[in-house]
Amino acid sequence: MKNKYSIISLIKNSFSYHENWQKAWGNPEPKKEYDIIIVGGGGHGLATAYYLAKKHDIKNIAVIEKGWIGGGNTGRNTTIIRSNYLWDASAGLYDHALKIWEKLSQELNYNVMFSQRGVMNLAHNLQDVRDLKRRTHANRLNGIDAVYLNTEQVKKFCPIINTSPDIRYPVLGGTLQRRAGTARHDAVAWGYARGADEMGVDIIQNCEVKGIKRSGDSVEGVETTKGFIKTKKIGVVAAGHSSVIANMAGLRLPLESKPLQALVSEPVKPIIDTVVMSNAVHAYVSQSDKGELVIGAGTDDYVSYSQKGSHEIVEGTLNAILELYPIFSRMRMLRQWGGIVDICPDASPIISKTPIKGLYFNCGWGTGGFKATPGSGDLFAHTIANDEPHKLNAAFNLNRFVSGDLVDEHGAAAVAH
Amino acid sequence: MFVINCPYCGEREQSEFKAGGEAHIVRPKQPTELSDDQWAEYLFMRKNIKGIQFERWVHTHGCRKWFNMVRDTSNDEIKAIYKMGEKPPVK
Numbered sequence: 001m002k003n004k005y006s007i008i009s010l011i012k013n014s015f016s017y018h019e020n021w022q023k024a025w026g027n028p029e030p031k032k033e034y035d036i037i038i039v040g041g042g043g044h045g046l047a048t049a050y051y052l053a054k055k056h057d058i059k060n061i062a063v064i065e066k067g068w069i070g071g072g073n074t075g076r077n078t079t080i081i082r083s084n085y086l087w088d089a090s091a092g093l094y095d096h097a098l099k100i101w102e103k104l105s106q107e108l109n110y111n112v113m114f115s116q117r118g119v120m121n122l123a124h125n126l127q128d129v130r131d132l133k134r135r136t137h138a139n140r141l142n143g144i145d146a147v148y149l150n151t152e153q154v155k156k157f158c159p160i161i162n163t164s165p166d167i168r169y170p171v172l173g174g175t176l177q178r179r180a181g182t183a184r185h186d187a188v189a190w191g192y193a194r195g196a197d198e199m200g201v202d203i204i205q206n207c208e209v210k211g212i213k214r215s216g217d218s219v220e221g222v223e224t225t226k227g228f229i230k231t232k233k234i235g236v237v238a239a240g241h242s243s244v245i246a247n248m249a250g251l252r253l254p255l256e257s258k259p260l261q262a263l264v265s266e267p268v269k270p271i272i273d274t275v276v277m278s279n280a281v282h283a284y285v286s287q288s289d290k291g292e293l294v295i296g297a298g299t300d301d302y303v304s305y306s307q308k309g310s311h312e313i314v315e316g317t318l319n320a321i322l323e324l325y326p327i328f329s330r331m332r333m334l335r336q337w338g339g340i341v342d343i344c345p346d347a348s349p350i351i352s353k354t355p356i357k358g359l360y361f362n363c364g365w366g367t368g369g370f371k372a373t374p375g376s377g378d379l380f381a382h383t384i385a386n387d388e389p390h391k392l393n394a395a396f397n398l399n400r401f402v403s404g405d406l407v408d409e410h411g412a413a414a415v416a417h
Numbered sequence: 418m419f420v421i422n423c424p425y426c427g428e429r430e431q432s433e434f435k436a437g438g439e440a441h442i443v444r445p446k447q448p449t450e451l452s453d454d455q456w457a458e459y460l461f462m463r464k465n466i467k468g469i470q471f472e473r474w475v476h477t478h479g480c481r482k483w484f485n486m487v488r489d490t491s492n493d494e495i496k497a498i499y500k501m502g503e504k505p506p507v508k
Contacts, residue, residue, distance in 0.1 A: 241467065243463070243464070243465035243466075243467075244467050247464075247466075252458065252462040252463075253462065253463075253465070254457075254461035254462050254463065255463065255465050256438070256463055256465050257465055257467075257490075300436075301435055301436045302436035302472070302474075302488075303436070303438075303439075303465060303466075303470060303472070303490050304490050304493055305467045305490050305491050306490070306491065306492055306493050308493070310431060310432065311432075312432040342465075345460075345461050401457045401460075401461040401462075402453045402454055402456075402457040403453070404453075
């Protein structure tokens with residue numbers, strides 16, 4: 001049983017100089033067999049294990065992670081959360097996640113620092129204006145809060161934006177989702193890990209999957225660096241490495257893994273109290289609670305697992321940032337990094353059964369998976385436990401690339417995920 | 418960022434080039450005769466290898482010619498470059 005985090009536990013632990021806090025999760029050796037093995041200990045994988053244990057009463061679960069939990073894309077994204085997607089299927093999926101976010105800190109007894117500071121998407125040309133208005137209407141029909149702002153309203157909502165009409169890509173308007181915002185990315189992984197561990201899930205770190213053992217059309221277990229582990233159900237949530245795992249099982253996926261970069265500046269006093277994204281110039285910015293500007297860039301166009309990305313992508317993003325926010329011209333950037341994102345041809349995820357019995361994939365989140373973490377875990381847990389998708393993720397099946405029933409969110413959902 | 422040795426122009430910065438995805442995917446001769454599975458395989462399914470991958474690149478801001486590349490996607494090291502129509506120099 002975990003001790004509850006509260007103001008009282010904080011005071012109590014301060015007397016022992018915060019050296020006696022209970023461990024948030026254990027460090028078990030793998031058992032010989034599990035009912036379900038989740039491959040990948042990021043936010044999505046840990047959330048899957050958490051909901052499997054909590055809602056489906058399956059306790060004999062292992063999450064195996066080749067590095068440390070939350071050390072992949074969970075710790076590398078720009079923490080933006082929103083649900084203003086164009087298509088009905090996506091709106092359902094992402095708003096399901098947003099609704100869980102709204103109560104997540106209380107549910108997990110772990111402060112994920114979810115902050116509904118609003119996300120604004122800018123329009124810079126006539127087509128942007130039309131697209132964003134269309135998306136605003138679509139969102140409202142789906143019960144998602146969205147408003148369209150003209151240039152003056154954009155300026156009023158975020159005064160540091162340069163709305164001068166004579167810049168290269170002038171701001172013609174924008175959309176605002178007030179329920180959207182940011183969260184503390186590491187805390188999401190840690191909170192789910194703590195919750196899952198409490199219900200008996202084994203979180204096994206530094207354990208890399210080397211092979212998937214099959215017998216005919218069903219899975220028998222996974223070969224790992226800590227030996228063979230038997231199981232009848234494997235849920236793969238390996239983000240950029242999904243294809244690597246799929247290749248082990250002899251399964252083909254429609255994914256390409258590419259570096260997506262982000263960077264943070266030196267910390268400064270509060271200057272931007274919302275998230276501003278721009279599709280046309282491809283830059284997005286928010287400010288962390290530490291005061292750093294968190295800036296997101298685009299993906300490179302080549303397949304790479306190197307977690308680096310090219311310099312010109314960062315340069316292009318910063319050019320756009322400086323034109324939109326001249327006030328940042330003397331800021332210095334502290335850190336830059338890349339995460340490997342698995343991109344689907346229709347820019348929508350796959351949360352699905354596969355032709356192999358007992359093998360499930362949750363992948364293809366591309367550049368925008370963080371926002372969906374709780375919903376993704378919940379729906380993937382449902383899919384694994386029942387061997388059938390939930391109605392909210394039924395459209396995100398692997399077979400849509402054969403049937404042609406794609407959920408094309410490229411650009412439609414304000415591409416800078 | 419890395420330097421690419423264009424088979425027509427010589428060494429140039431990678432920013433002059435565009436990646437064109439996996440190489441040696443043969444376009445079906447009779448697309449109308451394919452099943453949906455076969456068409457999906459051709460259109461969408463990719464090897465997406467971590468390691469040695471064969472891919473196409475184009476020198477967009479140069480000679481604008483396409484060529485093939487063998488590259489280690491785990492560290493972006495280029496192993497070989499060869500022209501369209503040529504046999505891959507390494508397995």
